[in-house]
Amino acid sequence: MTVRTRALDPAVARALSALSAAAKEGLGDPALAELVVIRASQLNRCAFCLDMHLAIARQYGVSERQLDLLAAWEEAGDVFDERERAALALTEAVTVLTEGFVPDEVYARAAEHFDDARLAHLLGLVVAINNWNRMMVARRIPPGGHTP
Template identity: 75%
Template structure:
């Protein structure tokens, strides 16, 4: 299996649409630090080195500690490193990203609904959907971390 980058470019309209949707979802969520944790976790699950590098960098620039970033992959076992709200968002991120049973379990959705308003929850789900779209584009294309020429 080849590990080199594939030649397709992400079309400008797709890029602009996903970027706009992602920005709207993050604004509506109203918590940039939490949004970055969600982006990191989805990118870990999807093995997207490009997005993982981008969102780890953004999280650090936003003031997130390296210790917490190191623990995102094991958030359930990380004790009090993450708040209940963050844990609910990370659980929802995993459920929406993996869809192991073909749906988001009621327990996971209910826990998130306890921590987010209806509007925030909709924005959180939109943010998760957007990062999954980006992950799938970048993984399919095999975009390397830091690569700058991947869209037209």
């Protein structure tokens, strides 16, 4: 594997950072935001983002049990509450788009737990981390080098 060291254009980095920050702030739950970005990063196999966001999640008090079981959240019983499970289901549906769209029942489930504004911020967060993941994976940026 060859690391591609070409720097990300500062304007692109600022735009992605602004979207990420606005989405996290609007969601209003930093621990949940980190669970969402970690799950998307797992699906996208982005080691850089996983390394960075696992450290940030711990700073926000996300439990080691949740971090350990996040990849199997659907089978993890009561480790994740219904709101977290709805957010993670939406994260997976938007990230993978297996059927080419987000299933209505997944969107409706999320809408039960998030008002319109928070749902828009959740979607913005998922879109932002997917963009970051793709930038880092495409450039083969290894984990490390980020200080939260």
